[in-house]
Amino acid sequence: MAARFKEKTGIDPLTVSQTTCRGGSGTVHLSALPSAQPAGTFDLVVDHPCERFTRGRPPWRQETGDQVVDIPLTLRPIKGWRVIEVCRRSSHFGSVDRVAIRPGVNVALILPLGRYGLTIIDLREIMGEQGP
Incomplete structure (x- = not known):
């Protein structure tokens, strides 16, 4: 250019x-x-x-005071990909964190203190049984 x-x-x-x-x-x-x-x-x-990640997440999030939150086994996918989105209950300004996870991968959420609601999107349902 x-x-x-x-x-x-x-x-x-x-x-x-x-x-x-x-x-x-x-x-x-x-x-x-x-x-x-x-x-x-x-x-x-x-x-x-070079980028460095801890449990699939950038360390700067923890450096700002946000906390690592394990995703419960019951919310992890058995097959395919799943998106876990976390939003503040008191806000309509979008997600606080969002991760895409697949079976066997230990990815964590990183959240500031607060109360949250979850949205779980199973990509196998959206994309059909094959999934990505």
Whole structure:
């Protein structure tokens, strides 16, 4: 897109790539252009830390004070995928958390303190018996 912009306007924009680098550092930082990329492709490359998850969930949710809540075995699917959506009882502003789970995977909900209602969507029912 930057090359097209430069061709049409004559302006050489500052270009930043955020797609080619995943580093071992725990912070976002500027990085060298990967050797596989031709010189001049980008002006700057931003190196993002590798994602890390605990029980399928991002740790920043717990870092903000939300609590890990186990999904009861009775709500876990036996076959196919199931979506568990949690909404505050006192609000109409959408879900607080939503997870897609499949049999044998230990995914947790992460919730702030409060009272909640659940919506359970069994994808096998929506998509027919084959399911995803």
